[in-house]
Amino acid sequence: MDHVIAARALMGTSLAFHIVFAALGVGLPLLVFAAEGLWLRTKRRAYYDLARTWAKGMAILFVVGAMSGTVLAFELGLLWPTFMKYAGGIIGLPFSLEGFAFFIEAIFIGIYLYGWERLSPVAHWLSGLPIVVSGALSAAFVTTANAWMNMPTGFRIVNGAVVDVDPIAAMLSPPWLVEVLHTTLAAYVVTGFGAAAVCAFALLRRSAEDRREQVYAGLTIAMIVASIAIPLQWIVGDEIARFDAEHEPAKFASLEVLFHTRRHAPITIGGIVHGDTVRYGIEIPSALSLLVAYDPNAEVKGLDRVAPEDRPPVAAVHYSFDTMVGSASLLLLVAIVWTIAALRKRVPAKPLLIGIAVCGPLSVVAMEAGWFVTEFGRQPWIARGLLRTSDAATVAPGVDLQFYGFAIVYVILAATCWWLLRRVGTKDHAA
Amino acid sequence: MTPVLGAALVALTAVSLYAILGGADFGGGVWDLFASGSHRRAQRDAISNAIGPVWESNHVWLIFAIVALFTCFPPAFADIGANLSTPLTLALLGIVMRGAAFVFRNHASDTLAAARSWTAIFGAASIIAPFFLGDAAGAIATGHYAWTSPFALSAGVFAVALCAQIAAVFLVRETSHDPALRGDFRRRAVRATLAVWVAGLVPALLAHQSEPALFAALVGPTARIAIASAMLLGIVVMLLIANHRDTFARVAVGAEALAVLAGWFGAQAPNLIPGRWTFQSAAASPAMLNAFLISTAIGALFLIPSLALLFSTFKGHGGGSDAAQRRR
Numbered sequence: 100m101d102h103v104i105a106a107r108a109l110m111g112t113s114l115a116f117h118i119v120f121a122a123l124g125v126g127l128p129l130l131v132f133a134a135e136g137l138w139l140r141t142k143r144r145a146y147y148d149l150a151r152t153w154a155k156g157m158a159i160l161f162v163v164g165a166m167s168g169t170v171l172a173f174e175l176g177l178l179w180p181t182f183m184k185y186a187g188g189i190i191g192l193p194f195s196l197e198g199f200a201f202f203i204e205a206i207f208i209g210i211y212l213y214g215w216e217r218l219s220p221v222a223h224w225l226s227g228l229p230i231v232v233s234g235a236l237s238a239a240f241v242t243t244a245n246a247w248m249n250m251p252t253g254f255r256i257v258n259g260a261v262v263d264v265d266p267i268a269a270m271l272s273p274p275w276l277v278e279v280l281h282t283t284l285a286a287y288v289v290t291g292f293g294a295a296a297v298c299a300f301a302l303l304r305r306s307a308e309d310r311r312e313q314v315y316a317g318l319t320i321a322m323i324v325a326s327i328a329i330p331l332q333w334i335v336g337d338e339i340a341r342f343d344a345e346h347e348p349a350k351f352a353s354l355e356v357l358f359h360t361r362r363h364a365p366i367t368i369g370g371i372v373h374g375d376t377v378r379y380g381i382e383i384p385s386a387l388s389l390l391v392a393y394d395p396n397a398e399v400k401g402l403d404r405v406a407p408e409d410r411p412p413v414a415a416v417h418y419s420f421d422t423m424v425g426s427a428s429l430l431l432l433v434a435i436v437w438t439i440a441a442l443r444k445r446v447p448a449k450p451l452l453i454g455i456a457v458c459g460p461l462s463v464v465a466m467e468a469g470w471f472v473t474e475f476g477r478q479p480w481i482a483r484g485l486l487r488t489s490d491a492a493t494v495a496p497g498v499d500l501q502f503y504g505f506a507i508v509y510v511i512l513a514a515t516c517w518w519l520l521r522r523v524g525t526k527d528h529a530a
Numbered sequence: 531m532t533p534v535l536g537a538a539l540v541a542l543t544a545v546s547l548y549a550i551l552g553g554a555d556f557g558g559g560v561w562d563l564f565a566s567g568s569h570r571r572a573q574r575d576a577i578s579n580a581i582g583p584v585w586e587s588n589h590v591w592l593i594f595a596i597v598a599l600f601t602c603f604p605p606a607f608a609d610i611g612a613n614l615s616t617p618l619t620l621a622l623l624g625i626v627m628r629g630a631a632f633v634f635r636n637h638a639s640d641t642l643a644a645a646r647s648w649t650a651i652f653g654a655a656s657i658i659a660p661f662f663l664g665d666a667a668g669a670i671a672t673g674h675y676a677w678t679s680p681f682a683l684s685a686g687v688f689a690v691a692l693c694a695q696i697a698a699v700f701l702v703r704e705t706s707h708d709p710a711l712r713g714d715f716r717r718r719a720v721r722a723t724l725a726v727w728v729a730g731l732v733p734a735l736l737a738h739q740s741e742p743a744l745f746a747a748l749v750g751p752t753a754r755i756a757i758a759s760a761m762l763l764g765i766v767v768m769l770l771i772a773n774h775r776d777t778f779a780r781v782a783v784g785a786e787a788l789a790v791l792a793g794w795f796g797a798q799a800p801n802l803i804p805g806r807w808t809f810q811s812a813a814a815s816p817a818m819l820n821a822f823l824i825s826t827a828i829g830a831l832f833l834i835p836s837l838a839l840l841f842s843t844f845k846g847h848g849g850g851s852d853a854a855q856r857r858r
Contacts, residue, residue, distance in 0.1 A: 155637070162633040165586060166626040172596045173622045176611025183600050184608035188814030191601025192821045198594045199829030205586040206836045210843055213583035217843055229836070264814070266821035495615040508623065512630055515648075519637050 103489045105498040106178040109505060111474070113170050115467055116509045120164030122466060124204075125238050125283065126290020126324070127157040128230040133320050135224045145312040151215075153294070153317070155523045158212050163512055165205065170505065178498065182481050182491035185261060189254050190247045192266040193240040200237035203229050235283055242282040246274040249347060249473070251482045273346060277339045278473075284332040285469065289462045291325025292430060296459020297524060299452040306525060318447070322455065325462075326434040333431060336424075337390070343476075344391045347483075348400040350476030353413045354420035355387055356380070357401040364388045364399035369421055372414035375402075411478045419471035426465035433458050533819035537602035538802075538809045540826055542795055544598055548591035550696060550787045553689075555585040557697025559628055559656020560690065561718060562649065572711050574649070577697075578636060580704040583844040587837070589629065601822050606802045606812040610666075613675040617662045617682075624659030627651055657690055664689025668733065671794060672741050673804030681741055684733040691729040692787060695722035699767060699783040703776040719771045719779070727764050730790070743804070744797065752796035760789035 100108070131153045138146035175183050207229040214223050247253075253269030254261050298318035301307040307314050343351040352358070356367050356377045364387040370380020385395035392399075402410055433454040440447055447455070481488040558577045565573040600607040611618070628651075635648035668685025669677035676682055698719035705711040734757075737745040747753060763786035770779035800808045813819060 159633055159637060162586065162629055165589065166629045169589070169593060169625060169629075170622060172593055173611075173618060176596070176600060176607050177615045177618060178611075180608035180612040183611065184605050187600035187604030187607060188602075188818045191597065191604075191814065191818060192825060194597045195601055195822050195825045196829065198590065198597045199825070199833060201593060202587060202590045202829070202833050203836055205590050206833075206840045209583040209587055210840055214843060261815075264817045266818050493612055493615065495612055497616065501615075501619050504619075504623065508626060512626075515630070515634050518644075519634060523637070 100499040100502070102494060102496075102498055103492045105502050106492040107488065109498060109502040110171075110174055110178055112502070112506060112509065113167065113174055114474075115470065116513070117164065117167035117171055118466065118470055119289070119463055120160055120167055121238060122286040122289040123160045123293065124157075124164040125234045125286035127153060127160065127294070128227060128234050129287070129324065130290060130294055130317075130320055131157055132224070132227040132231050133324075134316070135227060137316070137320075139220060139224055143312075145310070145316050148310065149313045149317050149320075152313070152523060154212060156520055158208075159516055159519050159523070161208055163516055165201075166512075167509075168201075177495075177501075178493050179481065179491045180493050182486055185486060186247075186482060189251075189261060189264050189266070189269045190244050193243045193270045197237045197240035200233040200240060203233040204237060207233070235286070238282055238286060239279045242279045243270050243272070243275045245473070246278040247272045248480075248482050249274050249278075249350075249477055251485045256485075274339075274342060277335060277342055280335045281332070281339055281469070284328050284335060285466045287324050287328035288332055288430065289466050291321050291323075291328055292455070292458040292462035294321035295325055296456045299447070299455040300459075301524065302447075303449070303452050303456060315446075318455070319441070322434070322437050322441070325430070325458075326438050329427070329430050329434045333427065336427070341391060344399065347476070349402065349405040349409060349411055350416065350473070352400060352402045352405070353411045353416035353476055354472055355399075356413060356417045357387065357399060359403050360398060360401040362388060362396050362398050364391075364397075364401075366390070367417075370417075372417055377417075409479065411476050415475045416472055419468045419475060423465050423468035423472060426461045426468065429454075430458050430462055430465065533816050533823060534602075534809055534813045536823050537598065537813070537819045540823070541595060541598040541602060542791075544591050544595035546788060546791050548588070548595055549692075549791055550784055551584070551588035552591055553660060553693040553787065554696045554700050555581050555588055556628070556656045556660045556690075557693035557695065557722075558701070559632075559653055560694045561697055561701065561715075563653025563656065567714065569711055569714055572708065573714060576701060576705050576708075576711055576715075578632075580701060581632065582636070584840060585629075585632065587840060589625075592625075598822070602814050602819055603802055603807070603809065603812040604814055606807040609803060609806060610670065614666050614669055614677060617666045617669065617677045621659050621662035621666060624655045624657075624662060626655075628655035628659055631655060656693075660689045660693045661686040667794065670803055671744055671798060673743070673801075673806065679736075679740065681733055681736040681744070684729070684736055688726070688729040688733055691722065691725045692790065695719065695726045695767075696783050696787060698722045699771065699776075699779050702771065703780050706776065716771055720768055723764055723768045723771070727761070730761070730764075747797035747804075748793065750797060752799065753793045756789050756792035756796050760786050760793060763789055 131150050134146050134150035134153060137143070138150060207226055210218075210226045211223070211230060214226060218226060247269055250272045251269075252272040253265040253267070255263045295318050298314045298321065301314050302311075302318070340351070343354075355364075356370065356372060357364055358375045358377075363385040365382040365384050366386040367377055367380040367382050370377040387399055388397040389395050391397060402413065433451070436451055437447065437455065440451060477483055479487050479489065481491045558581045562574055562577050565577075567573075596607075599610075631648045631652035635645050635652055638644040638648060663686075665677055665682045665686035667689070668682035669675045669679070671685070672679060672681060698715050701715040702712055702719055705715055734745075734748065737748060748757065763782055767779055767782045767786060770776075770782055798804055800810065802809050802812050
């Protein structure tokens with residue numbers, strides 16, 4: 100394996116693995132906090148059992164998230180030394196802040212998980228709140244570093260040296276807000292649909308007949324979170340698309356497979372990307388111009404405005420984008436149907452439960468696809484306009500071996516995690 | 531105080547706290563692997579209870595040290611990443627498997643086969659991680675990243691022994707509710723202290739043979755005092771343990787570990803990587819260092835009370851285990 104490919108494969112695999120656990124690490128504390136709060140308010144046993152069950156899942160998922168996050172911290176240096184040499188002194192601030200947020204998260208995870216019998220019920224419930232807040236904050240801080248990679252700001256280059264570093268400006272690079280919102284909402288979408296899917300699956304299989312009240316409570320709490328997050332995610336996603344059209348034209352043109360700058364630009368769904376053309380795609384005439392500028396006659400920049408050596412891998416970006424939007428459409432549909440049913444106080448029917456069960460994995464697919472869009476869409480740059488990915492990778496030998504080693508570790512961790520979570524879900528936790 | 535000095539102190543503090551607190555958790559894993567005798571089960575439970583609530587936050591000191599390094603001294607971080615990829619990757623695998631195995635085996639405790647294999651992984655990874663971290667530290671101290679050199683490897687062995695010692699001394703105090711168990715860890719603490727003493731002499735002798743510059747630094751004015759203190763404190767730890775002064779022993783072993791680290795840092799100062807980078811030459815811009823120091827000050831406002839709450843909840847009044855709690 101070429102050393103750049105190996106480094107990208109290892110970093111990409113590590114991130115794709117970590118992001119699932121990170122998202123659940125942001126979202127699950129909110130669900131647990133809600134369940135325990137409802138127990139304190141209503142004193143209904145089902146809420147207590149639900150909080151304990153979810154908390155056990157949170158314990159397992161959090162540790163895998165923390166460990167895979169540690170891998171990433173090391174890999175920044177092990178795989179991208181040249182990048183860190185430049186970027187560390189510019190974009191270190193959000194990482195430092197993330198360090199503190201992660202600290203608070205880990206401390207209160209310890210207090211929460213081991214404190215059920217040590218703290219008063221209200222104190223225990225409150226110890227969950229810092230986990231909710233710091234989990235979301237740590238994801239937000241890390242995302243600002245990604246925003247910086249898309250649009251590096253807060254420094255100048257003079258004779259090849261970085262000067263005039265402004266750490267705050269680097270942290271708050273132009274895309275920071277939309278990216279942070281998009282990532283945070285993705286965490287709630289994935290956790291909401293993920294937890295709801297587990298409950299829906301249990302109801303469909305009738306595997307928790309003795310705990311129906313608990314399972315329905317879990318389904319409701321999780322679907323409320325998902326149904327609030329997914330429409331907001333559409334709004335933010337639309338904002339990001341408009342932002343990219345203006346500020347990240349290469350990414351935007353790639354995800355929309357727009358090869359030539361034009362007015363009345365269409366939206367192309369699917370199709371086969373071949374060289375500079377896309378065939379057999381479904382075209383919606385003028386829709387892209389309309390979405391970008393609210394004007395069908397507006398000009399949209401195509402890939403012809405980007406130097407050939409600076410173009411992202413168009414097909415990968417486009418298919419990832421379609422996968423994200425397609426999955427997110429189904430998520431939105433299921434959320435709407437569930438909301439209507441819930442407002443009419445109907446028990447979810449079997450087809451809806453099947454829909455929710457499918458939305459669990461689908462929400463993960465949507466998040467991963469969205470991650471692919473932003474990462475492939477930034478190529479060939481690691482920090483756009485500043486440093487190419489191929490120039491940033493380590494030249495140390497053995498990265499391919501590391502890749503295989505960590506791939507095995509991830510498979511083992513994922514399989515064990517899956518097995519343990521199934522046991523947590525099916526065991527009785529009255530004790 | 532200059533920003534460079536401030537950032538260096540923050541980074542070294544993070545490394546030191548990770549070495550002591552994270553080291554104690556690794557050492558717990560070592561004793562888990564070597565659990566023996568009629569109280570084997572009780573030893574493992576005591577270790578689990580002691581590590582359980584705190585190890586994840588102790589682990590964050592490592593993350594914080596890494597972040598401090600790449601934020602404040604980015605070229606040194608890049609240099610280490612490019613040159614020590616093998617030992618650091620192995621340490622990383624150990625860290626990851628240790629963490630995952632600890633939680634996995636606790637949640638799989640009713641399935642014997644799974645619990646057994648994860649317990650074995652937990653113990654083995656608890657040795658691998660500090661060994662390669664110690665090896666990497668030794669390799670940095672040589673200034674030429676000689677991680678396969680006898681000196682660096684012996685530094686790895688020393689790190690494992692130190693972790694085991696800290697853990698055993700801490701566990702004596704953690705098991706004050708159970709005299710038999712406490713006796714087990716008391717014996718282990720004494721043996722581990724002897725092991726640290728011996729394992730500490732080996733790298734010094736090897737440095738004398740093969741790393742003259744490093745040896746000169748180790749017997750230089752700053753490092754000399756720290757290393758002598760560490761050796762003295764080792765004896766103090768043993769005396770305190772033998773005389774059942776468990777709380778003082780805990781303080782003494784922490785001080786001993788700090789003295790060891792001070793010896794290392796003192797021998798290297800003002801170098802971050804001897805012969806390659808000083809803290810000054812590797813430093814990021816003053817703007818970055820100041821931002822880092824301000825964010826650290828703000829972060830500490832949240833961190834210190836949170837840590838105080840964590841440790842007072844679980845490590846407060848002797849015998850911190852849940853078993854003790856239930857018996858009350």
